[in-house]
Amino acid sequence: MSRSWERKVQKNQTVINKQRKKQGKAPLMATAKSTAEPIDTFKGRSILMPAFLVLFTAMYVILTLNSDNYKNSGKMFWVTIGLYLFLALVFALRRPYMAVGKDYIRSRRFGGDRSVYKANIKAITIQKGYVIVEQIKGGNWVFSRVINRYPTEQMAERLRTFAASQEIPLNEK
Structure with missing residues (x-):
């Protein structure tokens, strides 16, 4: 969708939500990006x-x-x-990346952008220079400082908090 269309939709949505508020009804949807979840993105460099x-x-x-x-x-x-x-x-x-959302991890794979949600994560392994996201079904996602120049130390800190909040096993070697 174009940005102008998104702005029109957001503007109309704001107007309708104001009308619904005056009528004492709940808003249809959250309007602004203020309710959007914070997503931490870590970019690498493919060499x-x-x-x-x-x-x-x-x-x-x-x-x-x-x-x-x-x-x-x-x-x-x-x-x-x-x-x-x-x-x-x-x-x-086309830089590789890893994005950590509220309950998912997203990355760019050869077939395009893929997401793995907390229910499909078996464990997260952190090693020096490597971060490995082990999946229940499918191959492990390996983020390497050597191969793709990821900031693995920063990624490890964020994944520690992600694993603690989502109760995912965390292995550190």
């Missing part, structure tokens, strides 16, 4: 995947230019090189 793609592209160019098949490759060779470099740029600019 390994873009570096791998650039090195793979360089190897591909070197091997192809030194072969006899280069003369037959045409424009598609350079389109392929450009697309690999574009993919490396996309991975570099």
Whole structure:
């Protein structure tokens, strides 16, 4: 939705809630962002995947230019090189993150943004340089300082309070 539409909806909602308040009725929905839950977001930096793609592209160019098949490759060779470099740029600019809400943890995975709610979290493990969210069903989410440059110390502090408030087992190694 566009922002102007959201503003119109919020404005109309405020007017209706004022009318309902005068009539002694409960408001339809909370209007402002004041009732929105605080979400702590920790962003990392993807370095390994873009570096791998650039090195793979360089190897591909070197091997192809030194072969006899280069003369037959045409424009598609350079389109392929450009697309690999574009993919490396996309991975570099699309920063990985972990967001901790009231009762969920959200992260960017290869398939898009995913959330895991407190009912699906088996345990949270905190190690030096690593934070691991163990799920009941599905693979564990590993947030690493080495691979994706996450601020694991800050994440560990927030996840300690999250685990305590949601009664999730917390393992520290």
